[in-house]
Each structure stands twice: as structure tokens, then as C-alpha cells.
Amino acid sequence: MVERRTMLKGSLGAAAFAGLQACTPAARVAHASTPPPVPAPGKKVALVPIRVTPDQLIDVKCCIRPLRAAGPNLGTETIGDRLIVHNYGHGGSGWSLSWGSADVAVGKAMSVLPGEIAVIGCGIIGLTTAVLAQQYGLKVTVYARDMIQRTRSFRASGSFTPSSRVALTEPAGPAFGDLWEQMARFSWKAFRTCIGLPGKPVEFTDSYGLYDAPPQRRTRTGDPAITDSYATKGVPVQNSEFAHLDSRIRDIVPPSIALPPEENPFNAPYATRASQMHFNFPSYAHMLLTEFFGRGGQYVARDFATPAQFAQLKEKVVIHCTGYAARDLMQDPSVIPVRGQTGWLVPQPDAPYSVHYRNVMLLSKADGVAVMNLNSNPPNLGDMFGVGNSMELPVRADIEAGLKIIAPALLPAASA
Ligand SMILES: Cc1cc2nc3c(=O)[nH]c(=O)nc-3n(C[C@H](O)[C@H](O)[C@H](O)COP(=O)(O)OP(=O)(O)OC[C@H]3O[C@@H](n4cnc5c(N)ncnc54)[C@H](O)[C@@H]3O)c2cc1C
Numbered sequence: 001m002v003e004r005r006t007m008l009k010g011s012l013g014a015a016a017f018a019g020l021q022a023c024t025p026a027a028r029v030a031h032a033s034t035p036p037p038v039p040a041p042g043k044k045v046a047l048v049p050i051r052v053t054p055d056q057l058i059d060v061k062c063c064i065r066p067l068r069a070a071g072p073n074l075g076t077e078t079i080g081d082r083l084i085v086h087n088y089g090h091g092g093s094g095w096s097l098s099w100g101s102a103d104v105a106v107g108k109a110m111s112v113l114p115g116e117i118a119v120i121g122c123g124i125i126g127l128t129t130a131v132l133a134q135q136y137g138l139k140v141t142v143y144a145r146d147m148i149q150r151t152r153s154f155r156a157s158g159s160f161t162p163s164s165r166v167a168l169t170e171p172a173g174p175a176f177g178d179l180w181e182q183m184a185r186f187s188w189k190a191f192r193t194c195i196g197l198p199g200k201p202v203e204f205t206d207s208y209g210l211y212d213a214p215p216q217r218r219t220r221t222g223d224p225a226i227t228d229s230y231a232t233k234g235v236p237v238q239n240s241e242f243a244h245l246d247s248r249i250r251d252i253v254p255p256s257i258a259l260p261p262e263e264n265p266f267n268a269p270y271a272t273r274a275s276q277m278h279f280n281f282p283s284y285a286h287m288l289l290t291e292f293f294g295r296g297g298q299y300v301a302r303d304f305a306t307p308a309q310f311a312q313l314k315e316k317v318v319i320h321c322t323g324y325a326a327r328d329l330m331q332d333p334s335v336i337p338v339r340g341q342t343g344w345l346v347p348q349p350d351a352p353y354s355v356h357y358r359n360v361m362l363l364s365k366a367d368g369v370a371v372m373n374l375n376s377n378p379p380n381l382g383d384m385f386g387v388g389n390s391m392e393l394p395v396r397a398d399i400e401a402g403l404k405i406i407a408p409a410l411l412p413a414a415s416a
Pocket residue numbers: 062063064065066088089090091092093094095096097120121122123124125126143144145146147148151152153154155156157158159160161162302303304305321322323324325326329338339340341342
């Protein structure tokens with residue numbers, strides 16, 4: 001195997017030097033805005049291989065995506081004399097849609113011209129909603145069982161995936177696409193304002209897909225032999241039931257391009273590359289909390305046993321953002337658990353890129369290398385992976401098995 005040090009020599013030497021400069025805040029800003037090395041056409045980019053030995057595995061997190069069949073609930077209701085605006089049920093897209101969804105919810109709250117509001121929940125949805133409401137001039141108190149670092153949001157992986165398990169086409173209805181697009185575009189613009197900030201709360205890196213055979217376009221058509229569906233089972237039964245909306249924002253999200261063999265640096269015969277936006281959880285949370293408290297926000301630790309307790313709050317307008325917990329709290333069985341698990345390797349800043357191969361994903365960010373192993377029996381479940389599973393205990397062996405699958409493909413390709 002080629003030594004990491006050997007591979008570092010050459011084009012990535014400059015990046016290593018930049019890393020040494022990252023001791024001062026000013027240098028960190030400069031480092032964060034340095035674009036990744038772009039290889040000359042026909043040349044392989046000199047990548048440092050991601051180290052995937054089990055000794056690098058420092059954490060395994062498990063979490064439930066709150067898939068809501070009709071898409072996120074952004075409806076309103078009154079409890080006592082309080083206006084409740086809902087903002088929950090974002091599936092595998094909560095980080096990605098956070099700003100756009102907050103904009104819709106805060107807009108509804110503003111319709112009664114409140115001076116102050118309560119936000120229930122302090123995951124990515126609640127905290128973003130709180131900050132956006134402050135930006136619109138409202139005084140905000142967040143009431144929640146846990147602050148963001150202890151929520152399910154912190155157990156995600158952290159990429160811009162705005163239509164990942166966000167809704168099912170039939171129950172969501174034809175109007176959902178427009179709403180989704182509005183939220184995705186609003187969020188994208190908001191995240192763009194965070195690029196290059198110290199600590200890299202949001203960054204772009206290259207994402208490689210590796211294949212043993214020429215990659216095929218995934219078909220989204222349903223199997224006509226399967227007659228059951230969400231309507232009969234209460235959970236989706238095949239991939240084609242999910243709303244796939246990414247083509248609506250093709251103009252802003254970088255596409256995936258096939259790499260010619262002479263540009264493929266990996267030990268797999270076929271490769272694609274795309275630029276992908278990622279979120280680094282600790283610095284992103286720090287950024288949001290700093291703004292929230294800096295604008296005079298109040299945080300109150302509180303556990304609500306029933307929605308009736310919302311009416312006991314002093315604020316007349318409440319935005320409710322409890323994520324998967326809304327299934328029980330609001331008695332909303334259309335919120336479907338979708339289990340997901342990530343392993344975390346020690347951060348590897350000299351190897352800042354993502355790879356997926358044979359249903360295993362590696363996502364190397366400033367906050368660590370996230371590992372997801374989507375193999376199971378049967379493999380290739382696609383969007384159905386984890387659907388209906390609310391088991392939230394991590395299984396380290398699954399992550400270690402994934403590392404074994406992807407390791408051989410990470411070896412550098414033989415020189416042409
Ligand atoms: C493995 C995995 C990977 C993912 N990757 C991505 C990704 O790459 N990109 C992306 O966009 N999304 C991703 N997601 C989805 C994303 O994590 C969720 O959509 C998002 O975290 C939902 O956030 P939330 O704020 O609604 O809920 P939560 O994070 O669950 O926050 C809920 C808040 O409500 C509070 N609360 C709950 N019940 C009560 C109560 N009764 N009283 C008081 N407070 C209460 C909690 O304490 C918490 O503060 C992923 C999910 C998983 C599982």
C-alpha cells in the first residue's frame with residue numbers, strides 16, 4: 001500500500017501547509033476559503049487515502065429520521081387561546097430544509113403580529129426557527145428537553161440532501177413539490193452565507209461514487225407486482241412511493257460527472273465526482289447558539305407531556321418543533337421512523353472528500369469522518385433502508401463491516 005505520507009507529497013503539500021496556518025482565526029478563514037485542488041484534465045487528483053482501520057472509530061450514533069407521509073407539518077391550530085404553528089416531520093432532510101421550513105413557519109407566526117414567540121424544541125429545526133424569528137425582530141424563548149448537541153439532529157451525517165425521505169408522493173399531493181422547492185432554495189441561499197466562516201460550519205467538498213460496473217441511473221418506477229402501499233400498510237413498501245424532487249433544483253446543486261479512467265484515483269474501475277455541501281455539527285451549532293443568545297434569546301429546559309401544556313406558556317404564539325417526538329406528543333401516526341446509524345472516525349483534515357462504494361459511505365468533514373453502511377439482507381434497499389425501524393441503539397459491528405467493504409476501493413489506482 002502507498003504510504004499516506006508519500007501520497008501527500010506533491011499537489012497536496014500546499015494544503016498541508018495551509019493546515020499548519022490554521023492556528024489563528026484569520027488563518028482559519030483563509031484556509032476555509034481555499035478551494036480544493038483541481039487536477040488538470042487527464043490527470044488523477046493526488047488524494048490522501050481516508051484511513052478506515054477500526055482503531056480510528058471513536059463513536060457510533062444512531063438516530064431516527066422523522067419521515068412524515070405528507071411531508072413536514074407546517075399547519076396551524078389553536079390550543080386554548082394560543083396559536084400553534086407546527087414545524088416537524090422533515091425525514092432525512094431536516095438540516096437541509098431548516099431555513100426554508102423556518103421561513104414558512106415564522107411567516108405564519110408573524111401573521112398575528114406577535115412581539116414575542118415560544119419555540120418548542122432545540123434540534124436543528126427549532127434552533128434555526130428561533131434564530132430566523134429573531135432576525136425578523138421577534139423576542140424568542142426556546143423551551144426544550146435537550147439543547148441541540150444532545151438531540152437527534154446531532155446524530156445525522158450532515159449533507160445537503162433536501163429530498164431525502166422527506167415525503168411520500170401520494171399523501172403529499174401535487175402542491176408539495178412547489179413548497180419543497182421554495183424551502184430548498186431558501187435554505188441553499190442561507191447556507192451559502194456561511195461558506196468560508198471560521199470553523200467551517202458549512203463547506204463544499206468533492207464526493208466520489210465508485211462502481212465495479214458502469215453506473216446506471218436508478219429507476220424510480222414501482223414494481224407492479226407489489227399491490228400494498230402506504231395507504232394499506234401505514235408505511236411505504238417500495239422506493240417508488242417516496243417523493244424524489246431533486247431535479248427541481250438541478251440549476252443550483254452541482255451535478256455528478258463521470259471520471260475518465262485516467263482521472264480516477266481510486267482502486268475501482270468506475271468513478272463519478274460531484275461537489276457536495278456539508279454541515280459540520282459542532283461549529284454550526286456554535287454559530288447558531290452564539291447568534292441566538294447574542295440577540296437576547298432565552299432557553300428554558302422543559303419537558304411537555306401533552307400539547308395542552310403549550311397553552312400554559314406566557315407567549316401567545318408557539319412554533320412547535322419536536323421532530324420524531326411529535327409522533328407521540330401530537331398523536332400523529334403519519335410520522336414514520338426511519339432508522340439510521342453513523343460511525344465516526346477521527347477527523348482527517350488532509351483527506352477532505354466523500355466516497356461511496358457498494359452501499360457504504362464515507363464523509364470526511366472537519367468534525368470527523370462519518371461512516372454509513374447501508375448493506376443489509378437484502379442489500380440495495382434504497383430509500384426503504386431503516387423504514388419502520390425505531391431501534392435507536394447503535395451497532396458497532398455494522399460500521400466495522402462497512403469499513404471492511406470500502407477499504408479495498410480506497411487504495412490508489414495503479415498509475416496509467
Ligand atoms: C443517520 C441520519 C443521517 C441524516 N443525515 C442528514 C443529512 O445529511 N442531511 C439532512 O438534511 N438531514 C439528515 N438527517 C435528518 C435530520 O437529522 C432530521 O431531519 C433532523 O434532525 C430533525 O430535526 P428536528 O429539530 O426536527 O428534531 P430533533 O433533532 O429530534 O429535535 C427535537 C427537539 O425537540 C425536543 N423535544 C422533543 N420532545 C419534547 C417534549 N416532549 N418536550 C420538550 N422538548 C421536546 C428535543 O429535546 C429536541 O430539542 C439524518 C438523519 C439520520 C438519522
